[in-house]
Amino acid sequence: MSQLEIEKASIILKLLGDKTRLTMVKILNSHDCCVCEFVGIFKASQPAISQHLRKLKDVGVVRETRRGQWIIYSLNKESEYYPLVQTILQHLPNQDFRLKELEEQGLRISCE
């Protein structure tokens, strides 16, 4: 079991202690996503989504890669926090239905 300082762990837990960010990370655990997909999934503005992603990126939980005009976010498996994040995500129900809903609205394809 990889161990983390309490201080660092509490930072990660606070980050994941937000419904939107926690759902984002759960989704990223099975599928990479771009910002516009998250904007479609959550009833939140684009800047709000960008700001959540930035927080996750700042601590290294997620990474970004540009692909054309899209920026694709993915879980950073090299992060020292990855083991903790993984065990937390295992307690959460699959969120694939959210991506399904997106596809039904024709919003998923746009970023592929």
Place this chain on the structure above:
Amino acid sequence: MSQLEIEKASIILKLLGDKTRLTMVKILNSHDCCVCEFVGIFKASQPAISQHLRKLKDVGVVRETRRGQWIIYSLNKESEYYPLVQTILQHLPNQDFRLKELEEQGLRISCE
């Protein structure tokens, strides 16, 4: 693996996303404690400690039992959140040294 709604999980993660509360819960995982012991352990006022404990109690993560003039807090193993809390705590270093320090100051005995 017991599953939790995202909404509920995020509430727990936010609660544990505080250094003081996270350390409290880690300590309670191996030893019951009273409020005055936590006041000794953390550089925080008694009301601040009480308020942290209240938040943990309100969601059912901890329980309290009065023993004379002391109120002893313990982890609530019946909580639906207990499995999630356990897996998180496994990633954290043991905090027994904090209780040791208390004993050396003669502050532990007072609550026994």
Place this chain on the structure above:
DNA sequence: GTTTTATATAAGCAAATTATTATATAAGTG
């Protein structure tokens, strides 16, 4: 090169969180 699409960032503000100070309650002690 202007326009559109995707995203980021900055500033301002409202809501939520945490700590402090003061006071209340409840048990134990002399």
Place this chain on the structure above:
DNA sequence: CACTTATATAATAATTTGCTTATATAAAAC
């Protein structure tokens, strides 16, 4: 019963967080 000890609660102040609005950047399309 007055006094002390342990704890809780209420009010308030300070800090943090998350959202909105406006603007900037960067790539793609025309």
